[in-house]
Amino acid sequence: MLKLYGNPRSRTERCLWMLEETGEPYELVRTSVRTEDLQSAAYLQLNPNARIPTLVDGEIVLWESMAINLYLAQRPGPMHSGSAATLGLARRGRFYDRPNHAGLHRRRIRSRERLGPAAAL
Ligand SMILES: N[C@@H](CCC(=O)N[C@@H](CS)C(=O)NCC(=O)O)C(=O)O
16 A cells, blocks of 8 residues: 655645545645654655655555656556646646645645646646
C-alpha cells in the first residue's frame, strides 16, 4: 500500500488531495511539521532533506510534493494523465505556485471549484 509521510497542515495536503482523487488505498504516516521532529535517522533515510511530504511506494521513495503528484498521475487509475497536454497543464500549476501557503490554499479551493479533480495536479 502507498505510504505518505507528512501532516495535512503542510504541503502534504496537495498529495492527500491527489491520493483522495485517485481512490487508491494509502496510509498517512502522520509526522510533525517541526524541523527538529523530522531529523530522526529513519526519516532522514527516506528524505535526506528532512522535509514533508514523502511518498513510499514499495521500493520507490519520492519527495517534493509535486513530483509525488505527477508520479501519482502517471499510475493507472482515474487520475492517469500520461499525455503531454495534461502533464503540461499540471506543470503550469506547479510553476504558478507561490510560497504563501494560506493564499495558495484559498486559490486551490477556488481552482477546485472551477476545474474539478484536474486542479489537484
Ligand atoms: N518543495 C517541497 C517543500 C517541502 C517543505 O518545505 N515542507 C515543509 C512543510 S510545508 C517542511 O517539511 N517543513 C519542515 C522544515 O522546514 O524543517 C515540497 O513541495 O514538497
